[in-house]
Structure formats: structure tokens, C-alpha cells
Amino acid sequence: MKDFSGKIAVITGGGTGMGRELAIQLAEEGCDIAICDVSTTNMAETLSKTQERAAQGVRTTAYACDVRNADAMNSFAEHIKAEFAVSHINLLFNNAGIGGGGSFVEEARDDWERTFNVCWGGVYNGCRTFMDLLVASEEGHVINTSSINGFWASAGPAASHTAYSASKFAVKGFTEALVTDLRLNAPHVRASVVMPGHIGTSIILNGTGSDDPQGARTVLRMMGQPIDEMDDQEVKAALERLGEGFRDRAPTTAEDAVKIILAGVKEEKWRILVGDDAFALDAAVRAAPEEAYDIDFSGRLG
Numbered sequence: 001m002k003d004f005s006g007k008i009a010v011i012t013g014g015g016t017g018m019g020r021e022l023a024i025q026l027a028e029e030g031c032d033i034a035i036c037d038v039s040t041t042n043m044a045e046t047l048s049k050t051q052e053r054a055a056q057g058v059r060t061t062a063y064a065c066d067v068r069n070a071d072a073m074n075s076f077a078e079h080i081k082a083e084f085a086v087s088h089i090n091l092l093f094n095n096a097g098i099g100g101g102g103s104f105v106e107e108a109r110d111d112w113e114r115t116f117n118v119c120w121g122g123v124y125n126g127c128r129t130f131m132d133l134l135v136a137s138e139e140g141h142v143i144n145t146s147s148i149n150g151f152w153a154s155a156g157p158a159a160s161h162t163a164y165s166a167s168k169f170a171v172k173g174f175t176e177a178l179v180t181d182l183r184l185n186a187p188h189v190r191a192s193v194v195m196p197g198h199i200g201t202s203i204i205l206n207g208t209g210s211d212d213p214q215g216a217r218t219v220l221r222m223m224g225q226p227i228d229e230m231d232d233q234e235v236k237a238a239l240e241r242l243g244e245g246f247r248d249r250a251p252t253t254a255e256d257a258v259k260i261i262l263a264g265v266k267e268e269k270w271r272i273l274v275g276d277d278a279f280a281l282d283a284a285v286r287a288a289p290e291e292a293y294d295i296d297f298s299g300r301l302g
């Protein structure tokens, strides 16, 4: 797809971060935008920023839904068809995601499955719900957000990272298989997997909610923070510090990440790495896969 003007894009997790930036930059290029998220407040802000910068005539809509819920996703699709009076879409960005679910050994099943079901289940539900509408278009593209954790199942030697990594490997494997499936059965629709490195967003702050001390403990433990002696107030403050640092000291901004993603879609790349850190890690894992989980592996990346 060389031109987004006059197209219709669906973006999950459009409330903040890369989802919000996708909405803004696509609308600037003349693309109609439909976002969903669990946060209506954040979606309202996204729509307002999107409308400020949208090309003339661009339509926008938002729908509150949880990507884990297949019925809710179907209602989102019905909402778009009614709102835009269409029976197709051109672009589907399965972008919604959360962190958490670090240790399979230590953590509760619910915490683990929450992360897996948002990060993998959301992509699966998005594709299930919208595939017919993509196939009904003249030109379609599905873009599934995985991560560097889709090819390296680690957050470094001090942290367990099982649910997120498992989900992102699933997203990568599924999307790679879709490339051939679409070529055989719907060749006017493409698929891409996005693998960002560290991008400056609020994903750590959004993922648990600072009102959820248990969730905050899960994330901090996953990041190798010494939390055993901390009370809930200290845990909350530590999470905020960690989340703000993650957002503000990233090598790539959400805005730049989305420029890279949209350029990759236009170039019809099925594999879109985002950030120098993602390229360096990809090269290192390919060069020495047996060493990828050595204790000093990430230290060797520099």
C-alpha cells in the first residue's frame, strides 16, 4: 500500500503510545481512523490530537473495548461499519499490549494469563474479527505488534519475562505464517510483524495501574527490583519512577517508531524492526543463538 489517503485504519490500543501516534500520523495522510482501547479518557485525548492534525475530510471514531473479549471486538467492527457506512477496512494495527506476568514459577495464573491474553489473544481476536473486512477491501494490510521479545525471550539476566515473551513469539509466528496464507488465499492483503526495541511510551505505567499494588509488585519483580522489604506506598513510587524513566529515557520516541512502522508498511516489508537496539539484538541473537540466554549476553551488546 503506497498511499494511506482515502483508506480506513483500525487501531487497537489507540489510547496512548504508539497506538495514538499511529492514529495521528495516518490521519495526517488522509486515512480514516477507528481506535479501540480500555481507557475512554485516553481515547478522547487521542481523537482530539488526531483531529487537530488530520487532513481535510478524515473521519475518526473511538470504541471502548477490551481486545481479550471476542464479542466486544465484534461489536467494535459493527460500530465501524455503521459509523463509516462501509463493509471493508484497509489497515488493521493489532497494537494493544501490556507488560507483566514475569515468572511462570512464582506468579499467579491470573496475572500470567492477563498479559498473555491481551498481547496474544488481542492479536488473535483482532485478526478473527477483521479478516473478512480486510479481504473485502481492494487493498489490505494487517500489522501485528510483536517485540524484540518475539525473538529473544528475556528482559536480561535479572528478570523473568515469560508471559510477555510467549505472547510476542506467538504474534511473530502467527504473522509469519499469515504471509503465506494471505499470498495463497487473499493476495491483495499483506501481513507485517512489528518488532520494536525500547520505545518511549507509558507501557509500564499503563500496564498495571499504580492503584494495583499487586500488579505493581509483579512488574517491579520482573524488572529485577528489590521489593521484598517495600510497603505498598514505596512500591507505587518505585513503579512510577521506573515507568517514567522507561518513557523518558528511551532511544526511540513513539513518534519516530510510528514513522518507521508506516514506512515499512508502504515498502511492504513483512518484518519491521524498530530502533537501533532492535537491529543490534536481532543480529546478536542470529550470530550466536546458543548464547542468547547466557548471563552476560545483554552486557555484550554494549
Ligand SMILES: NC(=O)c1ccc[n+]([C@@H]2O[C@H](COP(=O)([O-])OP(=O)(O)OC[C@H]3O[C@@H](n4cnc5c(N)ncnc54)[C@H](O)[C@@H]3O)[C@@H](O)[C@H]2O)c1
Residues within 6 Å of the ligand: 012, 013, 014, 015, 016, 017, 018, 019, 036, 037, 038, 039, 042, 065, 066, 067, 068, 095, 096, 097, 098, 118, 119, 145, 146, 147, 148, 195, 196, 197, 198, 199, 200, 201, 202, 203, 204, 206, 207
Ligand atoms: N514501548 C516499548 O518499548 C515496546 C517495545 C516492544 C513492543 N511494544 C509493544 O507495542 C505495543 C504498544 O505499546 P506502547 O509501548 O505504545 O504502550 P502503551 O501502554 O502506551 O499503549 C498500549 C495501549 O493498549 C491499551 N490496552 C491495554 N490493554 C488493553 C486491552 N485489554 N484492550 C484494549 N486496549 C488495551 C492501553 O490502554 C494503551 O492505550 C504493545 O503491543 C507493546 O507490547 C512496546
